[in-house]
Amino acid sequence: MSAGVSFDKSKNSLSRHRSVWEMRSESWIGLVDDLSRLVALPPDHPERQSRLAHINELIAALVPIESYWAFPGGRVFADLCSWIERGELARAHQTARRIHRVLVARTYRHEASSLEGEGELPSQIETESERQAQLSRPYFEVLIVDEMSASEEAALRRRVQRKRHAEDEFVFDIVIVPSFEDALIATLVNFNLQAVVIRHGFPFRSIYSDDMLRRFLDGVQDGIETIPEFERGPLLGRQIARLRPELDLYLVTDMKVEDIAATAGEVFKRIFFGEEDHVELYGAIMQGVGERYHTPFFDALRDYAKQPTGVFHALPLARGKAILNSSWIGDLSQFYGMNLFMAETSATSGGLDSLLDPVGPLKIAQEHAARAFGARRTYFATNGTSTCNKIVVQALVRPDDIVLVDRNCHKSHHYGLVLAGAQVAYLDSYPLDQYSMYGAVPIRHIKEQLLTFKRAGTLDRVRMVLLTNCTFDGIVYDVERVMLECLAIKPDLVFLWDEAWFAFARCHPVYRPRTAMATAARLAEMFKDPSYAKRYEEFAASVDWDDEEALLERQLIPDPDKVRIRAYATHSTHKTLTALRQGSMIHVWDQDFRDKAEEAFHEAYMTHTSTSPNYQILASLDVGRRQVELEGYELVQRQLELAMNLRDQVQAHPLLKRYFRFLAVGDLVPLQHRESGVESYFNEETGWNNFELAWRTDEFALDPTRATLAIGATGLDGDTFKNKELMDKYGIQINKTSRNTVLFMTNIGSTRSAVAYLIEVLVKIARDLDRRAADMSSIERRIHAKKVRSLTLEHPPLPDFSSFHRAFRGDNLTSNTQTRNGDIRSAFFLSYDDSNCEYVNMMEASRAIQAGRELVSALFVIPYPPGFPILVPGQVISMEILQFMSALDVHEIHGYRPDLGFRIFSEEALARTEERTLAKTTVIQAQQEAMQN
Ligand SMILES: Cc1ncc(COP(=O)(O)O)c(C=O)c1O
Secondary structure (H helix, E strand, O other), rough: OOOOOOOOOOOOOOOOOOOHHHHHHHHHHHHHHEEEEEOOOOOOOOHHHHHHHHHHHHHHHHHHHOOOOOOHHHHHHHHHHHHHHOOOOHHHHHHHHHHHHHHHHHHHHHHOOOOOOOOOOOOOOOOOOHHHHHHOOOEEEEEEOOOHHHHHHHHHHHHHHOOOOOOOEEEEEEEEEEOOHHHEEEEEOOOOOOEEEOOOOOOOOOOOOOOHHHHHOOOOOOOOHHHOHHHHHEEEEEEEEEEEEEOOOEEEOOOOHHHHHHHHOOOEEEEEEEOOOOOHHHHHHHHHHHHHHHHHHHHHHHHHHHHHOOOOOOOOOOOHHHHHHHOOOOOHHHHOHHHHHOOOOOOOOOOOOOOOOOOOOHHHHHHHHHHHHOEEEEEEOOOOOHHHHHHHHHOOOOOOOOEEOOOOOOHHHHOOOOOOOOOOEEOOOEEEEEEEEEEEOHHHHHHHHHHHHHHHHOOOOOOOOEEEEOOOOOOEOOHHHHHHHHHHOOOOOEEEOOOOOOHHHOOOOOOOOHHHHHHHHHHHHHHHOHHHHHHHHHHHHHHOOHHHHHHHHHOOOOOOOOOEEEEEEEEEEEHHHHOOOOOEEEEEEEHHHOOOOHHHHHHHHHHOOOOOOOOHHHHHHHHHHHHHHHHHHHHHHHHHHHHHHHHHHHHHHOOHHHOOOEOHHHHHOHHHHHOOOOOOEEEOEOOOOHHHHHHOOOEEEEOOOOOOOEEEEHHHHHHHHHHHHHHHHHHOOOOEEEOEEEEEEEOOOOOHHHHHHHHHHHHHHHHHHHHHHHHOOOOHHHHHHHHHHHHHHHOOOOOOOOOOOHOHEEEEEEEOOOOOEEHHHHHHOOOOOOHHHHEEEEEHHHHHHHOOOEEEEEEOEEEEEOOOOOOOEEEEEEEEHHHHHHHHOOEEEEEEOOEEEEEEOOHHHHHHHHHHHHHHHHHEEEEEHHHHO
16 A cells, blocks of 8 residues: 555656646646646747647646546546537636646635536635635545446536535535545545445456556555455445545445345444445435534533623633733733633533543544544543553552663653553663664663563563654654564563554554554454464464574564553644644543552542643644544644655755755664665655555654754754744744754645745755854864764764663662563652762762762753653763763753752662662561461
8 A cells, every 4th residue: 555656757747746636736727737838829930739749648637636636527627628628728728727726715615606517617816705715615625436337426416416405514525436446545645534335246356457546556455456346436435435434334235235235334424225225325425524514512612602691600711701801911802802712611511521520522422433443442632642651651550560661751751651660661762872872772672671571580570661652753664563572572561652643643554553552453353363373373383482583583473362452642632733732632442441550540530630621722632623524634744745845845945955964764764674775755657655664663763753854064053943943033943953953844734835934944044054064163163074073973972771770670680691670769869868868070970970979960961852762860971871861962951050060869878778679678588488387
């Protein structure tokens, strides 16, 4: 399957296009342009022939693409082609120009004129009432899969038109495709689709052999052609559901509906028998889209805002009262508008609901969100993913449970683990020294740690693996592989996937398989499949659990009879989708939730959730979910194209490429974690094919919508570039920098103009750098060259996690097998007492370590950038860590005071704690031994 498309230069003159959508748009531009020139040329002008040839090429490229969209529709497009053929060029030009305008302005979505009608084209939206009409009756398209003659098609269209009713909530048009392959292509090409009606009996192959379109079919198994016709409908349904699970699918069949419903009912929203249920089908389509469109909590809040109420409650701001009565703060409502305050209330009744115990619209809104994100349950949160992470950790981790966690994770996890009293075993991500950033945690390292716990006899206490997917810089795990291999070693492990930056991934067929929820659902299916049981039998017969090296080398799979699927994902919906700041969600796919987690989850949710959650944030989550289900795919695909475009432009620009380079997957994921060998996701020769291949196969993939720009050649460090150049001079905001990179994130709201502005700014900065270089004195030139050399060639190696000091190592202190876990909570609270701590500056620290003293950090030490804790409470300070910190040249280091230095534990405090830990461990071990005897 391919969601983007690429072009073979040798076969297609349109190879420069990045995607089918870009090609469509540019072909129309080209067509209008060529026709306009042709109209102006005298009949015997020598240029006519070449123009006509080009027009025919464009038409040939558009014919298949247009067959997948309702507008302009087959008849109008055929008319246009015949006018060109007959030489009625002025007429063709006028029509092509109008079609193009309507496509750009998307006015075909206007309800009054969305169908072809009498060959009339819709006009531009000009008046406010037209705009309102469009907004109040959203438009969508329905794909009909059936082999029909032209007259049957026309009759069906007329029938659909006749069914329209003034009271309908939406208006839809139909697209008819004749085959299995065309249906799959249309599913991926046409963003306007909301429903698919699969009729009984249709051929497999598309008549179009266009390379670019056929790439959408990659991954469709060979041999499908031999499947009997009556099974094709259900099979097609399953394939479409995999690509775009949000679409409503209907099957119309002449077979025994009851039998088909029993086998394929899950995929189809409804199954109809023959032609008997036209009216029902029309109603079902409207209702299906309505279910996704409706936003129960937002709707309830709007209704509430309209009701007259008397407020004898908290919140003077509710219904704007405290503002309307005021002589001084009227500008608040002038700025925000009164609706914000009309919708502010502390009431949980009167049609509203309580987040802490939802039974009404919030409950339904959360159920809808679970559907949209493929979770079994979803919980809304109004204090960001920082809170979501703490809730999940508290709910699932008991004091002294061991948690394997990526050290490079967000600080909310470290604090959450302190609160939970977990034994924390930090995992090391692979380092990217040359860019001063970390990648992600290799599966081999995670397995190594699990096997060490096994050897030490404490595997039963390993409770959770906690990883960030994707990382800030866009590194994405192969979630399935991580879960399979870890569950093979410990079948009841819980996974917390921090998808703070990855909520949007659900919307796109290339991204979706690497999300926690999609993976959990897939694994559940896989473990039920008898072919998996057979695969496991073969694996079990060949595996030697005592040969650790071999276990690290091969891919492990879990025992289907023992494995439990317990996955949690936290989303900062507000970061990548539509939601007000702090709007986040927790998604749960846990087979044991009811039995083993629900009560604790409830308590954890109560611990961290405000009793006054913000209704506007909750309403925005509800609406954000609607957007995901109705236009998420389109928005993410456009975001991807925009990001690729940004990358291309910088790569191709002679001035920009002297100073800047966007890092490709080859720069950010070492080859041993890139089985595909793909270095870059897009190039002129193979188009986007690399992207999909790599995302299917590699241990780590790169999210190309996060574009890391290497800027070392400018001689400016990331921080200076961000603040002094981008922000101060041009008002461009970015979030993350490293020593020699800055990260530009695109999102579903990014626009072409924003990308154009960024390129313009980069060009200005590059010109400025050229000018500055020309004006440098010889000394300045030497200093500049030194800075460039330092940023591009001299890279401080990133340190790994050193170790917890013995005082905080608890039960692994006396074991022969040293595991990594440490009691971070005790260290954290030990530092609350000043008398346990002292300060050492960098120089003193270095001298003390060289003299053989173990220095132990009392605090989290987090330099910005890179923004991960270089030290955690209880961690031994190593020389590597000191060297890295002194090479960092950053000004903001949380937990390190420039005037005093590191806050460390005194030797006495460490000795006392170590003694206590040893005593406690000895008692526990004695108890364990006694129990065993
Ligand atoms: C990986 C990760 N997890 C969690 C968070 C916290 O999310 P929020 O800002 O929604 O609290 C962040 C914030 O940047 C993050 O990067």
